Amino acid sequence: MAEIDYLQALNQAMDEELARDETLTIFGEDVGGVKGGVFNATQGLAQKYGDERVFNSPLSEAEIAGLAIGLGVTGHHAVAEFQFADYILPATNQIISEASRMRYRTQGDWTAPVVFRAPYGGGVGGGFYHSQSTEKVFMGQPGLRIVTPSTVRDAKGLLKSAIRCEDPVLFYEHKRLYHSIKADIDPDEEILTPIDKAQVLREGDDLTVMSYGMTLQYVLQAAEALAKKGISTEVVDIRSLYPLDKATIVAAAKKTGKVLLVNEDNQQGGILGEISAIINESALFDLDAPIQRLAGPDTPAMPYAKNLEKAFLVQPDDVQAVMEKLAQF
Amino acid sequence: MAEIDYLQALNQAMDEELARDETLTIFGEDVGGVKGGVFNATQGLAQKYGDERVFNSPLSEAEIAGLAIGLGVTGHHAVAEFQFADYILPATNQIISEASRMRYRTQGDWTAPVVFRAPYGGGVGGGFYHSQSTEKVFMGQPGLRIVTPSTVRDAKGLLKSAIRCEDPVLFYEHKRLYHSIKADIDPDEEILTPIDKAQVLREGDDLTVMSYGMTLQYVLQAAEALAKKGISTEVVDIRSLYPLDKATIVAAAKKTGKVLLVNEDNQQGGILGEISAIINESALFDLDAPIQRLAGPDTPAMPYAKNLEKAFLVQPDDVQAVMEKLAQF
């Protein structure tokens, strides 16, 4: 066993898959060479696997995406890194029109088994363009999967599964988790996390809270605090943002009848709205309270000034306060 | 009074605004010259207002968007046409990173008062890339407005308001409405439709149905048919897709307690999920039935083969059947 952080878990996942799958290539801006990515996620990989398999791309996101897809159609798995999830936007057309449609439009003759990694999330002093949650832009594009790990174990296992998956997978990584969460991971254990399942991280009876990313950490802390006050919380790590794992979501909602959904993104138009709609459709008469969303305000995410950044971000105290209030509803 | 169709209403709106606002320019692929757009929405305008104000752009959507935004920051209103709503995707970065953020990131020093027109929707034998509903991609980007007219009067009035609005507005037009709906419009009447309001098109007590675009026509027809069977339907034209008009939506939901949401897009991840979440948040205890969504399947929209196209699209009969069943819930 060795304690590693979320970023190291990602690096291990890619290292192991490069060793296992000779077709696999990994590239993106500053991903190759000695730098190994601006967050160092690919550090050491170019040296170990050569510049043909792990390399720098020019500064062009549509090309990064299309290069991956073109490798995919010829049977090569690829991991393409977008330097920040904000910079995935120039590649939107490639991801939606090409990657997400390839299998369906040829009924499986051609496929795009590629992973697009995208570091997302705020609280890093990055202002609008180094902080955003852009996952909602790609929500509801059948053929595409969107996943995000919120534990160290999943960072490793989910990335390995995404690489092995024959579908295109958008892989979101919360930047503030890179070094803030750590876990003991046996380097010899082959970890594969299901890419199609939400995960119940904590069982409880009084209320159900679903989240992902940084805010999920706050939910777990609050659940712990509430437990001391005798309130028992069911905590769901949504994990597969699209398609959603309806069964796990609905079961967890029914279990307590009080549901809180939390994410860092704006309140309107994101993943949480869809989850709320699914619960309403399948569990309306089990609900004891309106499904609540705790999320960022509906303003552009997020200003640079420290006080505004903080005001934009859902804070740990907010999470606990809302949970407590919902439990008492 | 003269009977005009939805497309003519759009043309009139642009014509009147070009005459009124000397800063206004209109451009896009094939928009200028004698062609006046592949759907003829801008027919006659280049001749009337000159090639400097109404012109063809090269085939480059990011440039089309950016050109508009650049005009906007210098105080010029602009209408940029994307030839199909499918081809807005290469402009995603411009629309989200630039247009939607400009006012906020400068606190109003610079603004982007531009309209992006996007013909959307299927049932035209256009396959995946001439049929899609791409509005959800832009949902939840504060600073941006998304609107779509579903009546001839609104086609005119909403486009005029969008042009006058100081915010960037994504203006979706359902292609199948271009010639299929007509109305008597007084050419001398100055029509301005509020860009921030849903509209109750029909009052009723038994169930509430909310929709936009082609499916709204089916809802209206079904409401008429159901009226003959003694079922009374409240019909809401959502119209402002983002930001949503919460007040009108919640009031209409509360009124009957039975809500059906209909659109042509996929079921998961679109506008309807957000509406459902809003209703759940504000009117849970007024609901007598789960909020239902009737929408396309969660498969890529939409195959070319006639039978598959039809199977993808919500059909008038489906709408009526689901409404009738919900009324009886």
Next chain:
Amino acid sequence: MTAQLLDSGLSKTTLQTIYKQILSARRLDERLIQLQRTGKTSFNVSGQGQEIGQAAMVAAFDIKKDYFLPYYRDMTAFMLWGATMKDILLDSFGRAEGPSSHGRQMPNHYGAKHLNVVSQASTVASQFPLATGVAYSARLEHSDRVTLVTTGEGSTAEGEFHEALNFAGVAKLPAIFVIENNHYAISTPSDEEYAAKSLADRGAAYGIKGVDVDGLDFTATYLAFKDAVARARTGAGATLINMNVIRLLDHTSDDNQRIYRSKAELAALKAKDPLKTMTQQVLTEDIYTQAELDDLEAAIKKQINVATDQAEAAPLPDVASLTEQVYAPKEKGNGIYG
């Protein structure tokens, strides 16, 4: 001005085959137009005026191993790459057996797994980044295969065109990028599309060889491609070819070019029809006699009739398949599904 066909260095037999394929493509296109006009199909893109260039282009490749990412006006190229008349017609009728998309896409969106012809979207130029990935895969596999990708001149204004060529230059990819320059993007004439003297000048912008060629001249075009393919196959990198052609007909069956092109312009175009030129050359150079050509016309007509009947009778996709192949089938036991 047009070079002799036999100066291409291709044998008489090869030239016979190629001419036959070109004529078949022209006649098939005429049938497709008829089918669309009579409401039997709903859409067609005609490539008339571009066939000679397309045929000369494909003749330079090894279609057994090379990859092709075509665009919607490439019917002739697709047929020379191995597609049958029936394949084309199946796609046109939106039939399940259509190789391009099994009825999922509009006609003219060519693709075929068994021919190494990669499926294309309607979003113009979006195949260019893909082509760089396909080309890169050859390097990973230590294969000397070459990747061919085409588009119209209007579509080169897209950012994705630029991003792909830039990477191809950096990575010295074994790829050939072709602009089929018919001087119109729907109704927009090329001086409103770009201001470069020639689009071949964009080669230098990417450290790629740029070549201009008259796509109405079979031999000139063939030789330019032959050279480009040889360079790509031997590691000398990519080539950008600006192939000048003409668009004889409307943009698509939804368009009417008489609105934006004058009668005089259209008449001048018609006089330049490269099929007429080539037919003349075929006769002059004794590749076919007039009698053989007459037989050929008759045989093609028959083939088209048979293929049309077969394709029309073929089944539509199964409606139940609407929800199939959205995602990969979930294999059990591989650990990646819950």
Next chain:
Amino acid sequence: MTAQLLDSGLSKTTLQTIYKQILSARRLDERLIQLQRTGKTSFNVSGQGQEIGQAAMVAAFDIKKDYFLPYYRDMTAFMLWGATMKDILLDSFGRAEGPSSHGRQMPNHYGAKHLNVVSQASTVASQFPLATGVAYSARLEHSDRVTLVTTGEGSTAEGEFHEALNFAGVAKLPAIFVIENNHYAISTPSDEEYAAKSLADRGAAYGIKGVDVDGLDFTATYLAFKDAVARARTGAGATLINMNVIRLLDHTSDDNQRIYRSKAELAALKAKDPLKTMTQQVLTEDIYTQAELDDLEAAIKKQINVATDQAEAAPLPDVASLTEQVYAPKEKGNGIYG
């Protein structure tokens, strides 16, 4: 090799002012680095090595009427365009009065309404399409103003760069597109960014004049821009200028270039510092005496201290403003709101 400053045709007084501004920018950058290292601010992009080129560039414009869309390494250019030390520092501290974004954006995202400097996003090259709109507006207003837009060489790989230049060529826009080529995009050296011999060759790809200039040479750079501005102002269209410069420091305060650039490379760079060269020229050409320069240094230091104190003391944005200016205020009675 470097041309004489006075050969620029600029007066001694003008050159004095420009040198003073350049020196101020260098010293201010040093202060910004210090503030970041001591945790008083959280981020900085240094433009050291690019200042001379930037100053020569701006000197060719009429900052009273021209428009500027800068990029994040353009602090010197922004200051020559009229921004004060305090403006820069307010932005760095994320203060409400900061002209660029009133505390909304990271430092180095320059903009100022009163200076016609348009706000920029962090998404590289996305200012290029905007710049074409700004340039087009001059035509609509029958103004002879010129639009300047800059970026780094790595960012020219973006599709938006291409789309903008293509349109600028077609529309003969009064715009000047500048590549500040420091040969690195973060850690990626330019041979992995592009393969063109020179990025100026991209001009021809767009029917635009392409010019290479040594951005370490004040006079050469100034004269190249002067010519380009004159062309733009008189309707001769756009110019693409590839300005070769050096990046003396890390990409940003988040980077450490010693990882990917050798000691030898960095030492060679330092020896080329264009400020050293210019200082030498200023003395040799009697623009300033050493004693005057010493006074200048002292005065600048004082100015920076004052500006730093003022900026630090300035208030942060009001937290209540978090939800302001998302949309235009709803005017009553104009009919467009319900």
